[in-house]
Amino acid sequence: MNMISIDKSILDQAITNMQSAVNKKNVIDITANISLETIDNNLILKATDHEIYIRTILKTNSLQGEIKCAVNGEAIGNFIKGLNDSEVIIEQDNENLYIKQNNASVFKIPIFEINELPFSQNYKNEQQGFQSIDINNNFLLQSLKKIMHCCNDKETFNIAMQGILFEVKDKEINIAATDSKRLGYIQKQTECDKDFISIIPKKTLQEILKLFSTDCELYIKPIQDSNKIETLCFVSENIEFYAKLINANFPDFKSIIANKPQLPTLKINKEKILKTLNQMNAICQRAKVTFESNKIIFETLEGINGASASITINDIENHKTEPMTIGLVNRHLLECISNIKQDEFEIIIDDPYKPIFVITKDFEEVIMPQII
Numbered sequence: 001m002n003m004i005s006i007d008k009s010i011l012d013q014a015i016t017n018m019q020s021a022v023n024k025k026n027v028i029d030i031t032a033n034i035s036l037e038t039i040d041n042n043l044i045l046k047a048t049d050h051e052i053y054i055r056t057i058l059k060t061n062s063l064q065g066e067i068k069c070a071v072n073g074e075a076i077g078n079f080i081k082g083l084n085d086s087e088v089i090i091e092q093d094n095e096n097l098y099i100k101q102n103n104a105s106v107f108k109i110p111i112f113e114i115n116e117l118p119f120s121q122n123y124k125n126e127q128q129g130f131q132s133i134d135i136n137n138n139f140l141l142q143s144l145k146k147i148m149h150c151c152n153d154k155e156t157f158n159i160a161m162q163g164i165l166f167e168v169k170d171k172e173i174n175i176a177a178t179d180s181k182r183l184g185y186i187q188k189q190t191e192c193d194k195d196f197i198s199i200i201p202k203k204t205l206q207e208i209l210k211l212f213s214t215d216c217e218l219y220i221k222p223i224q225d226s227n228k229i230e231t232l233c234f235v236s237e238n239i240e241f242y243a244k245l246i247n248a249n250f251p252d253f254k255s256i257i258a259n260k261p262q263l264p265t266l267k268i269n270k271e272k273i274l275k276t277l278n279q280m281n282a283i284c285q286r287a288k289v290t291f292e293s294n295k296i297i298f299e300t301l302e303g304i305n306g307a308s309a310s311i312t313i314n315d316i317e318n319h320k321t322e323p324m325t326i327g328l329v330n331r332h333l334l335e336c337i338s339n340i341k342q343d344e345f346e347i348i349i350d351d352p353y354k355p356i357f358v359i360t361k362d363f364e365e366v367i368m369p370q371i372i
Contacts (some may be wrong), residue, residue: 002065002092004038006058008083008101014045014056015077017239020207021047021054022073034073035114036090036097038066046119047073052204053121053242067092069111079107121242123219123233130219130233135173135192138214140166143175144205146363147184149335150177153202160248163199168192176253182332183253183366196220198229199246208234211241223247256366260357264319265346266291270337276311277334283307288372290325291349293318301327301372326352327370333358336365 015034023031035046041063045056069092079099080088089100092111099107123130144164155161158180167174168190176185198220200208212234219233234241276298280287286301296313303309326349337345340360348357358365 002067004043004063004067004090005061005087006043006090007061008080008088009085010058011088012080014058015073015080017211018045018047018054018056019073019077021049021052023049024074027072030070030112030116031118032072032074033070033112033117034076035070035117035119037068037114038063043067046117048117048119050118051244052207053119055119055240057238061087068114069097070114070117071097071109071111075109121231121233123235123240128221130221131194133192133194133218133220135190135218137216137218139188140218141209141212143186143363144200145209146339147175147177147186147365148202148205149339150179150182150184150365151202152179155179158248158251159246160199160250163201163246164205165197165250166200167197169195169197176250178251178253181329181368183256184336184363185253185257186363196222196227196229198232199248199250200232200243201246204243208241211239212236256355261348261350263348263350265348265359266316266318267344267346268316270340270343270345272313274334274337276313277330277337279311280309281330281334283309285330286370287328287330288325289328290323291318291320292323293321324349324352325372326356327372328367329370332367336367339363
């Protein structure tokens with residue numbers, strides 16, 4: 001008999017994590033499946049949609065014979081999620097996979113040949129050309145998370161804007177994201193001596209942040225005779241995550257940074273601005289913002305159903321002697337400030353029609369003003 005027993009919670013979490021690599025648009029395609037295979041008392045799960053590849057290793061409670069098949073990923077995930085939090089029995093015959101629990105629940109699902117699943121990634125295979133990258137993974141993951149809001153995964157004019165730049169050049173890490181209306185960036189020195197450039201799709205990054213924390217390893221697979229990366233791989237104790245990257249040229253963000261005005265900054269309390277922006281966001285998408293010598297005034301632009309508001313933040317030290325008014329998309333500033341960990345941040349404003357620079361200890365962001 002081909003049978004294993006395994007804890008439901010462990011199996012459920014693993015299959016849930018793999019759903020992002022399951023092709024749900026075409027259920028008859030082999031990539032709509034998850035493969036299951038037993039090796040050395042472990043259950044190996046694999047899934048891919050050709051863009052993301054996930055391999056998970058689970059410890060079984062017991063094993064008889066061998067499990068080796070592929071089944072519909074969404075179907076098995078939905079069934080297991082509804083089971084009780086106790087041990088699950090999985091059995092396989094020539095045509096079906098059976099999932100049982102407490103002699104009460106039985107789920108039968110057709111199986112497919114495991115070899116048909118196009119899962120070929122293996123960072124341990126020297127012939128595949130993966131290289132280990134020694135970078136502070138906590139810094140990397142937190143940095144990617146802080147500026148992810150700046151990219152647009154629905155951008156069609158320039159696909160590079162659908163992802164986040166991750167580059168190492170001359171022992172400097174560059175991380176940047178833009179949707180052409182704002183630019184978030186982080187630059188930091190590193191001991192890593194491998195130069196490369198990559199653009200991580202936003203969807204891929206969202207999955208990476210779900211699955212990995214500080215305790216992981218990073219591998220890259222360069223395109224032959226190029227410093228561009230074809231595949232990125234994150235590895236933890238029981239998960240391998242591979243992702244194809246965006247092969248495009250990222251916009252020249254350094255030329256924008258080089259034009260940052262050398263002016264005194266305006267220090268602002270984060271919580272005061274957050275509260276104001278949330279209030280404004282309830283009735284309008286854009287705001288007129290006036291900076292005076294000791295206060296900032298937010299006023300609605302195009303309020304919903306004619307609604308309007310004016311909110312003043314006092315006790316602000318502004319280096320400018322004359323008032324300056326700019327237009328802003330509330331969401332742009334709100335998403336930026338929401339990722340700031342400190343109590344204060346700084347702003348540089350040179351002209352109502354030039355980019356606004358938001359400066360924090362962790363990252364910087366450039367926001368284009370709105371014409372009013």
